[in-house]
Amino acid sequence: MxxxxxxxxxxxxxxxxxxxxxxxxxxxxxxxxxxxxxxxxxxxxxxxxxxxxxxxxxxxxxxxxxxxxxxxxxxxxxFDELTGIYNRMTLNTTLKTISEEQIAKHYIMAMTDLDYFKQINDQFGHHLGDLCLKAFADTLKDIHPNALAFRFGGDEFCLLFQDMSMDEAVAVCHLVQKKLTDISIDAHNTFTMHASFGLAEFIPSIDVQELFLRADAALYEAKETRNNIAVFPNT
The missing domain is CATH 1.20.5 (Single alpha-helices involved in coiled-coils or other helix-helix interfaces)
Structure with missing residues (x-):
């Protein structure tokens, strides 16, 4: 069981x-x-x-x-939209900083523009004129480590040299002129770019506005003969 x-x-x-x-x-x-x-x-x-x-x-x-x-x-x-270098507002800011500096530094301003730029625009068109401005700006931008390049407006540019003598600054401007002649903008090589320069030295007895006016006056003198470099005399 x-x-x-x-x-x-x-x-x-x-x-x-x-x-x-x-x-x-x-x-x-x-x-x-x-x-x-x-x-x-x-x-x-x-x-x-x-x-x-x-x-x-x-x-x-x-x-x-x-x-x-x-x-x-x-x-x-x-920065300037067309050329890619510093614009006029940055130039004004830089000059303001220079005027407020406590440490004395040596500055030289060079105002420059392309000779006969209006004729280039009229004969070849604004597109080619813009190419000239870009080539001019590229030349100024890379010309010297102690030189800042600015586009002031139109075909007017500015180089601001720091801690360089006037002879050195003038030599740099001559180098820019030489480089411009080697640039070919159009395929037919129908024209050569030239530029004039006006330089002024920043001295303790003047302000940055006077520095600009002196450089502009020197440029006006250089434009009388074109492809020239003029220096505003210090008095």
């Missing part, structure tokens, strides 16, 4: 041996609830991470765009 099994339902007895019977996790409501809660937690965590990453990405994109806009605005304020 067989004895009835008195073990819990998850155990059974076979030939006097007792074996556990595996129970599915789905048989326990508490385990199912725990799994569901874990799954929901993971989904919420992943969703939060994705939202945070997208927010940071958009925030970084906005910051980058603002920085680019700030740089472009600053560039437009400081």
């Amino acid at each position: 067989k004895t009835a099994c008195k073990l819990p339902i998850h155990f059974c007895q076979t030939k006097n041996k007792t074996f556990p019977v595996k129970q599915s996790i789905f048989d326990s409501p508490l385990r199912m609830i725990g799994i569901i809660l874990i799954f929901i937690t993971l989904v919420l965590f992943a969703t939060t991470c994705i939202i945070s990453m997208n927010f940071l990405k958009k925030k970084n994109t906005v910051s980058i765009n603002l920085e680019i806009e700030r740089y472009e605005l600053e560039h437009r304020l400081r």
Whole structure:
């Protein structure tokens, strides 16, 4: 006569041996609830991470765009749009800084423009005239490490020399004139660019406005003969 099994339902007895019977996790409501809660937690965590990453990405994109806009605005304020060198506003700011300097430094201003530029525009068109201005600006910009180049307006430019003698500044201007003659703007080589220069030295007895007026007066003198260099005399 067989004895009835008195073990819990998850155990059974076979030939006097007792074996556990595996129970599915789905048989326990508490385990199912725990799994569901874990799954929901993971989904919420992943969703939060994705939202945070997208927010940071958009925030970084906005910051980058603002920085680019700030740089472009600053560039437009400081540099000439056509030639890429410093503009007149930057020249005025630089001259203001010079006038406020506590340490005495030696400055020479050279005003310059292209000879017969109006005739170039009239005969060959403004597009070719713009190419001449760009070539002139590139020559001025790279001519000497102690010379800052500015576009004053139209075909007028300015070189501001620091810690150079007048002879050295004049030699740089001669070098600009030589380089201009080597530049070919149009394919047919129908004309050669020339430039005139007027130089003035910044001395303690004058202000920066007077410095500019003296350089401009010297340029006016140089333009009388064209392709010339004139120096305003110090008195």
